[in-house]
Amino acid sequence: MKIILELAEKQQKKAFEIINDTGIIEAWKSVGADINLVGSLKTGLLVKHRDIDFHIYSDPLLISDSFKAIQKISENPTIKKVEYVNLIDTEEKCLEWHVWYSDVGNEIWQIDMIHILKGSAFDGFAENMAEKILEELTEETRNIILQLKYQTPDSEEIHGIEYYKAVLKDGVKNFQEFLEWRKSNPFGGIMEF
Secondary structure, rough: HHHHHHHHHHHHHHHHHHHHHHHHHHHOOOOEEEEEEEHHHOOOOOOOOOOOEEEEOOOOOHHHHHHHHHHHHOOOOOEEEEEEEOOOOOOOOOEEEEEEEEEOOEEEEEEEEEEOOOOOOOOOHHHHHHHHHHHHOOOOHHHHHHHHHHHHOOOOOOOHHHHHHHHHHOOOOOHHHHHHHHHHHHOOOOOOO
């Protein structure tokens, strides 16, 4: 467990260094948006998967402002790829941005920035979920979640919420139990905690 905890600490420290290096927070604030860290980094459950998640809010939600923020972020030479998805006309009322950052060791980190219309259906959804997870997390359940994430093969795509729900709501304690839990609880898009 010590190796896993050390890796989690190292990865989380690196993630915050990347946030500072890229100027993400300042870039979004420069267009008048509110930006919130969400996901595994927010909850202290980042271990192996190099992924940083933000939810960003604006009203009105202007595509031009979103592109201005991403342009500032992309000027950093460590950003190697950018992906954009326009979901303004859906229930999500958002623009999805995914950027890939290459660190000094040439490890690639994915940074997901979801630019959401303030006051829409998903305003605060991820933030509230992170707070609920933090309220229920104990040292024991944190260690179980980190161990499950560490044991997951790199080729397997599992959403963080699956681990959290399995351990915190349904008492899963090991990887075999988790695999069984997943068979009974298939991920179908947005999973509430």
